[in-house]
Amino acid sequence: MAAFNLTRTEPLTFMLLGIPGLEAAHVWISIPIFLSYMMGLLGNCTLLFVVGKEQTLHKPMYLLLSMLALVEIGVTTCVVPKAMWIFWFNLRDIIKGGCFTQMFFFHVATAMHSAILVTMAFDRYVAICNPLRYTTILSSARIAKLGLAGLTRAVLCVLPVPLLLNTLPFCDNRIIRSTYCEHMAVAKISCGDITVIKIYGLLITFLVYGFDLMLIALSYSLIIRAVFILSSREAHQKALNTCTAHVSVMLMSYFPGFVSSVTHQFGQGIAPYVHVILANIYFLIPPMFNPIVYGVKNKELRDKMGKFTCRR
Structure with a gap:
């Protein structure tokens, strides 16, 4: 009988460190992260339910709000459940395929988030x-x-x-100093040349997000010009009030993301836990506050949500 040596190749595994330097405080850090996630989930699901149930809210603006809510649920759900496994149970391992899948869906959701903000400005x-x-x-x-x-x-x-990261070699050091598989955090643990992935990351940051910001700035400059042409002060106030919520959401969305991206690219002297905390603020703050901002500033939505709450 012929003997065959069957070898099984184990999948490449990475280790997510969580928040490096603050491992002893992981349980305490998990509390605000989990509460922020649950508040964002509750707020966005409520918004989706109210818009879906109320026929009078089936308008383009509320369709955009619903799309934004869905994307924000997707962004946080890509990251927070795995982060809780790290913080609560110290289960840090993630296979290469799972890591790249999380990375893909997270970055697709954030790019989609930016596209929706541009559409909302338009x-x-x-x-x-x-x-x-x-x-x-x-x-x-x-x-x-x-x-x-x-x-x-x-x-x-x-x-x-x-796809570019998959071509890179990964040696013994497979520790990702983050709570999730952010592309630059993964690239930095490779033992190969990451010049191409760094250039591509910067290119996407400035061409996609920079282009979106330019379109948003153009839209609001035209809005401001149109507002000052209006004759009455009441018309000025009404027009500006319709934009306040959008501007607040855009500032909350872009500023932390821009700071996080720049510190990853150029902040070699910054402590690792600062990078991770900034990255977590980037995807946690907007989903938590956006439903509140729109609920407070949009009277029609506020009235419908109040009507639904009282009826229940």
Whole structure:
């Protein structure tokens, strides 16, 4: 009988360190992270439910809010459950395929988030600068097409990231100093040349997010110009009030993300736990506060949510 030596190749495994330097405080750190996640989940699910149930809210603006809520649920759910396994049970291992999958969906969701914010800025521009044609320019079908275009862009831009990382060799040091598989944190543990992945990361940061910010800035500059043309002070106030929530959400979304990206690229002298905390703020703060901001600033949505709550 012929003898065969059957060898089984074990999948490559990485170790997520959590928050390096603060391992002793992981349980305490997990409390605000978990509470922020649950608050964001509750707020966004409530928004989705109210918009879905109330026929009067089936408008382009609320469709955009629903898309934003879905993406924010996806962003946090990509990361927080695994982070809780690290903090509570010290289960840090993640296989290479699982790591790259988490990375792909997380970055697709964040790129989609940016695309929705651009569409929301355009929505406000049309509502204020061309209100008579609002329903013609921004129908629900057109909003859905813009959402699909944003998703396609996100997938095409993010897909090369795990593919490029998959070509890199990983030696004995497979410790990722983060709570999730962020692409630069994974690239830094490779024993190969990561120049290409660093250049591509910077390119995506400035071409995708920088381009989106430019479009948002253009929309709001046109809005401000149109507002000052309005004759009455009441019209000024009403127009600006419709934009306040959007501006607040955009500041909460872009500023922490931009700081996190820049510190990863250029902040070699910054303590590792600062990188990780900034990255966690980036994806935790907007989903937690966005439903509150829109609930407070949008009277129609606030009234419907109040009506639903009282009825229950």
